[in-house]
Amino acid sequence: MPGRRFGREELRQLKEALEQNTLFYKHGKKTALLCEKMSRLVGAGNVVPCSSGSAAIHGAVKACGVGPADEVITAPITDAGTLLGIVYEGAIPVFADVNTDSFNMTPASVEARITPRTRAVIVVHLMGNPADVEGIVAVCRGKGIKVIEDCAQAWGAKMNGRPLGTFGDCGCFSLNDFKHISCGEGGLIVTDDGDLAWRAALSIDKCYDRVRNTRGMEFCAPNYRITELQSAVAIAQLGRLKGLVTKRNALGARLGKGLRKAPGIIPCKVLPGAWPSWWFYMFRIDTGVLGVDADTFIKAVAAEGVPLERYCEPVHYSYKYLVNQSAFNHSKWPFSSAKAVPPYGRGYCPSAEMAYETGVRFKLNHWLGAREIDDTVKAVSKVAACFKSRKSG
Numbered sequence: 267m268p269g270r271r272f273g274r275e276e277l278r279q280l281k282e283a284l285e286q287n288t289l290f291y292k293h294g295k296k297t298a299l300l301c302e303k304m305s306r307l308v309g310a311g312n313v314v315p316c317s318s319g320s321a322a323i324h325g326a327v328k329a330c331g332v333g334p335a336d337e338v339i340t341a342p343i344t345d346a347g348t349l350l351g352i353v354y355e356g357a358i359p360v361f362a363d364v365n366t367d368s369f370n371m372t373p374a375s376v377e378a379r380i381t382p383r384t385r386a387v388i389v390v391h392l393m394g395n396p397a398d399v400e401g402i403v404a405v406c407r408g409k410g411i412k413v414i415e416d417c418a419q420a421w422g423a424k425m426n427g428r429p430l431g432t433f434g435d436c437g438c439f440s441l442n443d444f445k446h447i448s449c450g451e452g453g454l455i456v457t458d459d460g461d462l463a464w465r466a467a468l469s470i471d472k473c474y475d476r477v478r479n480t481r482g483m484e485f486c487a488p489n490y491r492i493t494e495l496q497s498a499v500a501i502a503q504l505g506r507l508k509g510l511v512t513k514r515n516a517l518g519a520r521l522g523k524g525l526r527k528a529p530g531i532i533p534c535k536v537l538p539g540a541w542p543s544w545w546f547y548m549f550r551i552d553t554g555v556l557g558v559d560a561d562t563f564i565k566a567v568a569a570e571g572v573p574l575e576r577y578c579e580p581v582h583y584s585y586k587y588l589v590n591q592s593a594f595n596h597s598k599w600p601f602s603s604a605k606a607v608p609p610y611g612r613g614y615c616p617s618a619e620m621a622y623e624t625g626v627r628f629k630l631n632h633w634l635g636a637r638e639i640d641d642t643v644k645a646v647s648k649v650a651a652c653f654k655s656r657k658s659g
């Protein structure tokens with residue numbers, strides 16, 4: 267990170283946590299306070315704390331009743347943490363293709379993948395740019411399909427004024443070291459559904475029931491507990507959130523507006539009513555207009571002093587454990603017991619593949635200013651104009 271992220275308030279919170287003489291999340295006060303603050307921030311009735319964004323999604327998947335041979339629809343351009351809970355619960359990840367210009371899954375692409383086996387949809391708000399979650403919820407309504415929002419990259423983002431994470435049955439946030447705010451590692455599940463929250467709380471704490479005090483270990487669950495130290499840092503970080511996402515939103519808007527005028531450049535699509543918090547920013551190059559691939563373009567812009575990069579390859583063909591059905595040792599489970607295995611590999615989500623091939627990532631952050639954004643626009647526009655004239659000339 268180019269700037270300072272942790273300061274006096276984090277130290278003060280940590281000191282208080284240590285002075286409690288316990289770091290257990292149910293015995294100290296920090297985790298409870300973190301949940302209270304998060305609940306107020308997003309306007310959700312329940313917050314379940316855990317050890318990572320992946321843990322949050324796994325807990326949510328389990329709490330939503332997903333089990334062996336169920337199908338869970340999600341996005342092909344995402345982090346490994348979106349998938350692992352699906353596969354660990356014995357369910358089959360099914361991928362909904364994306365809109366090439368937003369890199370997000372759409373209501374139509376989700377609808378096209380629904381089968382009688384679909385138990386849940388995990389909507390990924392990539393980059394902190396809201397997906398059409400209202401449309402996706404509408405597509406799932408009345409079909410018994412739960413909607414989980416993966417907000418790992420979408421801290422503070424909103425749709426029509428409402429915080430992401432509150433549209434579906436639950437929302438999952440990451441506090442890992444690379445996100446808008448961080449406590450090293452950590453995760454939060456937000457939901458208005460008390461029963462779902464209870465099941466999620468069991469799902470991240472070895473099935474120990476510290477909420478209703480039931481006994482008997484209803485199901486098998488991992489230890490994904492947060493500690494008071496993580497919660498202490500996260501409390502301080504939450505206090506910084508509004509300022510930094512406001513800055514990121516403004517910088518992203520400036521970048522998108524500037525790039526609109528560059529030839530052969532397709533800025534990231536933002537839906538009407540969406541308020542992105544831009545964890546990073548991706549745009550696409552029109553290879554037909556510019557006559558070069560993304561890597562060549564990135565190299566040329568680097569020569570102008572602006573670092574750009576590619577993002578992760580779509581998971582449906584790049585993850586060996588999907589293509590080879592090798593998620594667990596000595597076994598092809600859960601794929602071996604699935605009613606149908608999706609055709610993992612190239613060609614399954616063509617728009618995601620095209621978006622990846624032509625996508626360019628700019629590591630936007632809140633330490634940048636308008637000048638750096640304008641310099642980026644200038645460099646990208648200059649290189650694009652140069653390639654375009656070379657192609658047409």
Ligand SMILES: Cc1ncc(COP(=O)(O)O)c(C=O)c1O
Binds near residue numbers: 344416
């Ligand atoms: C979209 C998305 N989902 C889930 C995760 C998993 O979060 P964590 O690294 O905290 O487990 C990440 C983290 O990079 C992510 O970007």
